[in-house]
Amino acid sequence: MKKKLISLAVAGALAAPMVASAQGTNVTLFGSVQAEYATVNKEGQSSQAHIGDDTGRSRWGMHVTENLGAGLKAKAHVEYGFSTGSGALGIARERWVGLANDNWGEVKFGRVQSPFKDFAGGMTIDPFAYTTLQASGSGGTMSASANGLGSGANGFVNSAARYDSPKVEGFSFSGILMPGDSNRLDPANVIAPSGSFAGSQSNSGGEDGEWDFQVAGKYEAQFQGHNLAVFGGYSRDNISTRQRTGNAGYAPLVNNEHIWRGGASWSFQNFKLNGQYENINNAVGAATCTNAGMLGNPATGSPDSRGQCNSAMNWGGDGNIWFAGGQYDWGNTSFIAQGGMTNAHGLAGGASRREVSSFTVGAIHNLSKRSSLFGGYQRAMIDDRNAVFRDSNTYSIGMRHNF
Numbered sequence: 001m002k003k004k005l006i007s008l009a010v011a012g013a014l015a016a017p018m019v020a021s022a023q024g025t026n027v028t029l030f031g032s033v034q035a036e037y038a039t040v041n042k043e044g045q046s047s048q049a050h051i052g053d054d055t056g057r058s059r060w061g062m063h064v065t066e067n068l069g070a071g072l073k074a075k076a077h078v079e080y081g082f083s084t085g086s087g088a089l090g091i092a093r094e095r096w097v098g099l100a101n102d103n104w105g106e107v108k109f110g111r112v113q114s115p116f117k118d119f120a121g122g123m124t125i126d127p128f129a130y131t132t133l134q135a136s137g138s139g140g141t142m143s144a145s146a147n148g149l150g151s152g153a154n155g156f157v158n159s160a161a162r163y164d165s166p167k168v169e170g171f172s173f174s175g176i177l178m179p180g181d182s183n184r185l186d187p188a189n190v191i192a193p194s195g196s197f198a199g200s201q202s203n204s205g206g207e208d209g210e211w212d213f214q215v216a217g218k219y220e221a222q223f224q225g226h227n228l229a230v231f232g233g234y235s236r237d238n239i240s241t242r243q244r245t246g247n248a249g250y251a252p253l254v255n256n257e258h259i260w261r262g263g264a265s266w267s268f269q270n271f272k273l274n275g276q277y278e279n280i281n282n283a284v285g286a287a288t289c290t291n292a293g294m295l296g297n298p299a300t301g302s303p304d305s306r307g308q309c310n311s312a313m314n315w316g317g318d319g320n321i322w323f324a325g326g327q328y329d330w331g332n333t334s335f336i337a338q339g340g341m342t343n344a345h346g347l348a349g350g351a352s353r354r355e356v357s358s359f360t361v362g363a364i365h366n367l368s369k370r371s372s373l374f375g376g377y378q379r380a381m382i383d384d385r386n387a388v389f390r391d392s393n394t395y396s397i398g399m400r401h402n403f
Helices: 002-022 241-245
Strands: 025-042 048-052 059-069 072-081 091-101 105-112 157-164 171-178 212-223 226-237 257-268 271-281 319-330 333-344 354-366 371-384 392-402
Touching: 059 091, 072 105
Parallel strands: none
Antiparallel strands: 025 048, 025 059, 025 392, 059 072, 072 091, 091 105, 105 157, 157 171, 171 212, 212 226, 226 257, 257 271, 271 319, 319 333, 333 354, 354 371, 371 392
C-alpha cells in the first residue's frame, strides 16, 4: 500500500509542472495519413505504378495557442510530412511562431505557405489537391513552383513573414515577405555544374535577389443560398546574382518574375464551380515544380521517372495557365470534373513553346468526418517542341484519414 502511495505522489509531483504550464495554453496534435495506388502511363514508356503518398498529404504536427489577454494570442506551429510508401521518417513542412488578434489579424514568422497556395485559389479550389490527380505540377493546370510561391505540394517559403487580415464586410487579404538570402539558408538552391538551371531553385530570393513578396485578396458573399468568392493576387520573385550568372546562355533573358492571378468560386446547394487564371512573366520559380507536384524527380530514375512537371514555364520566359472545375455532392460522395491548360511561350534562340491540356474526372466518398476514399482518371495531352514531356494517363484510387 505504501509503495502505491509513494508512486502516486511521485507521479503527481511530475505532472504538476505540466498542468501549470498548460494553463491558458491549448496544444493540438493533428495529422493525416494517406495511401493510394496510382499508375502513370506515359506515351512510349512502360507504366509506373506506386503505392504510397508521393504528393505529400501524409503529415503530423503540433499547433499551440496561448491566450495573452486583451484579445491577443501567441501561436506556434510545427509540422512534418512523410510518405506511407517508404521508410522516410519525415520532411519539414510549416514551422512558425506568430501573434493573432480578432481585430487586426494574424502575423507569422518562419517557414510558411504562400497565399497563392492556401488563401486565394490554388489548393483551396482543387478537391484533388495532394493526390496524383491534383491540378498543380503533373496535372498541368496550376503553377507548382519549387520556390514555394505557387500551388505546389510540399512547397513552402523559408525565412518569411506572413500577414492574414480578418474578414471585414466580406473582404480579406494576405501577404508574404521573404527578406533573407535563401541561397545561404537552403543548400539545394544552387546552379547545376552544367550551367543550366535544371530545377535547382528550391526557394525564392538568393543573394541580391531577396525581398520577394506576394499579396492576395478575396471577397466572399452569400445571397439567397448562393455562395460567391472572387480572388486575385500578385507574386514577385526577384532574380539573384547567382541565378543570373549561373545561366550564361539565358542571362540576357532573365529578369524578375511577375505572376498575376485571378479567379472565382460559386456554389449553390449541391453544385460548385470554380476557376482561376495565372499570367506569368520572366519565369524563375515558375520554371520549376516541387518533386511532390511532379510526382517525383524524373532525373532519379524508377520509380520517380513517372514524374513530369507539366505546369512549368520555360526558364526566363512568359506564359499562362488556366484551370476550371465543377463538383456535385450526392450524399457523402462528391463527383468531380476539372481541367485546363498551360501555355509556356518559346524563347528566341532558346527553349521552344510547350502547350499542355488536361482533364480529370473522379470522386471522393466520405466514410466519416475523418476518413475518405477517392479515385479517378487524368489525361494530359502535350504539344512539346522540345520533345521532353509526353502524353500521359493517370489512374488512382486511395484512402485518407485525418486526425
